[in-house]
């Protein structure tokens with residue numbers, strides 16, 4: 001079973017994402033910010049990370065920048081989640097290393113299509 | 122593929138039954154029971170626009186007056202136009218990685234002809250255009266035609282405009298393709314002129330087709346026949362067959378099959394889930410083919 005790390009400071013969003021991901025047969029772990037996510041990735045790297053943009057302590061962007069220097073067995077695929085759909089914003093995320101991008105709120109089908117694009121399902 | 126029969130409408134109200142009969146007569150689509158509730162909702166804008174109180178009044182009005190415009194609006198509203206970019210990811214991976222390279226290796230005359238039948242708002246055709254543009258180097262010097270037809274005037278109008286709301290582009294469209302082939306506009310994202318220019322969108326009824334002019338190398342008729350009654354599906358396969366050649370590849374939707382219709386098409390030996398003409402029906406090639 002593939003593993004997904006949901007990184008979001010909102011408990012509600014983590015819960016909704018967990019529900020969708022579990023229904024797609026993924027096992028789910030949660031992190032509350034980028035720093036927490038980095039620690040968890042170092043402990044055991046997930047197949048895919050669903051990454052929020054705005055978070056306290058360490059933002060999604062800072063997480064992406066820290067990822068190459070972290071001690072992670074295999075680089076997970078990154079699906080970036082944001083509330084902004086400006087093209088500059090999307091390009092910045094992709095340039096920083098995000099594999100996919102999804103705007104909140106998203107539904108199960110959308111998430112499923114993104115997981116298929118990054119090759120996780 | 123589940124058999125859909127008109128009997129499915131037996132539990133419907135009188136009004137919906139009449140409108141559903143209208144839909145079937147015009148398009149072949151049978152309104153199954155599970156789509157009835159959606160039908161009532163879908164008709165609300167039509168009711169409002171014509172100052173009609175409910176579906177029963179609408180049906181009675183249509184029975185009394187020969188109002189072609191209103192009829193067309195009702196049919197349009199009742200059609201299920203659901204679509205998405207690269208719908209069924211694996212199918213499009215197969216098209217990109219196997220089907221298109223195979224056609225490229227075969228057609229010595231460097232002509233590629235595709236028909237997206239029942240194209241809705243165009244996502245299927247745009248997905249193909251994106252794949253071809255992403256691989257432009259290999260298609261240099263080719264004459265490429267993509268015909269995309271749908272009975273719904275509204276859907277074709279939207280497809281031609283090429284503007285998709287955020288929710289549509291993020292369902293199935295890879296972010297790199299979004300950045301490369303779309304530009305942000307007030308209503309969402311607009312497909313680049315290069316993509317729009319590649320596709321010939323036409324309003325056309327599959328029950329009385331005028332637009333297709335086969336044979337096509339690749340035919341997609343996906344999620345269209347699902348709600349056709351069995352005998353209509355047979356006629357639809359005859360139509361697709363008339364526009365095929367010996368190497369044509371036919372793709373249907375995930376819940377659809379060509380098996381059980383007198384074998385107008387058989388499972389393609391090389392492409393999973395795809396169909397081709399059986400060898401007995403495959404006449405001589407009508408254009409120069411490279412033979413392996």
Ligand SMILES: C[S@@+](CC[C@H](N)C(=O)[O-])C[C@H]1O[C@@H](n2cnc3c(N)ncnc32)[C@H](O)[C@@H]1O
Nearest residue numbers: 148200202204239241271272273326327343344
């Ligand atoms: C569910 S959509 C599928 C769109 C696309 N092929 C896909 O798979 O995503 C089905 C489309 O078929 C169209 N359609 C239904 N009956 C038709 C007919 N008789 N002639 C042409 N189009 C038809 C509908 O208007 C609708 O847009």
